[in-house]
Amino acid sequence: MQDDTDTARATDSVYDRIDRARASLTGPQIAIAVALVAALGFTLLFVQDPMLHDSLHNFRHSAGITCH
């Protein structure tokens, strides 16, 4: 039994990881993680609201993101 798990780990592949994620994660968990990343990315990169956009002006130039 222990040998089987060791062999499985030795031949660990990206497909195994996808299966593991399917088996161990619930839909809402995945949704929350994806939403967090999307919200962060959207706020930092694409929000054009003048207040937020101007506040992040120096950050965008420091990170090499240019809008104009």
Added chain:
Amino acid sequence: MATDYLERGAVAGVAGGLVYGLFVATVGNAFTAGLETFEHGHGHGGGPVVSELTTTVASVGGGVLWGVLFGVAAFGMAYFFLEPALPGTGATKRLALAGAGFLTASGAPWLVLPPQPPGVEQALGTDTRLAWYAGMMVLGALVAALAALAARRTADRHAAVRLAATAAPLALLAVPVALAPANPVHGDVPASLVAAYRWTVVFGQLLLWATIAGVHAWLGDAETRVSEDLDYPATAD
């Protein structure tokens, strides 16, 4: 198991973000403010609607969140799936992913659309530039995947052969650079200062990715904890 990866990615992201926030606080804010003195009629018109202090503080916060974003997306999520495919072991795997992340998010797109200091107007429209940026991100990810594949295929060859094979896919990036439409810029920032600004930005992003990778490697692998988890049901049965 997967949430364990997410947690370590987020912790590494916060650590990288704090270092990058410090970079924005010390270098980014001052450099941008200095470059703004060359600015004539900013593209947004009417000047900024928030105070300089707000911009300074919010930009440092933005830098921290930038690290959190990369930490969660690359090391919390992508690393879980890609760990078996990444070349090397331990810290090498993290550096390989950090390199791939830098190439995808910044490196490859910057070959066509280099960072521009404030006060420089670009001829290409925003939509065209966004499309090119997105396309270069895809190509950057593809090149990184090919490099990882080449590194794995040549794992038992001489180090020099392996290095050459890994670097070879980077040549693909020259194709879109040659095909990209011209993007003449006009502004009053001296060329040498533009170069200094660009390289500051490049090294800033490299610092961010390297810090995330380093902290993630320092946090260690989940392997030990995974096997501990497996032991419990075995003894319970």
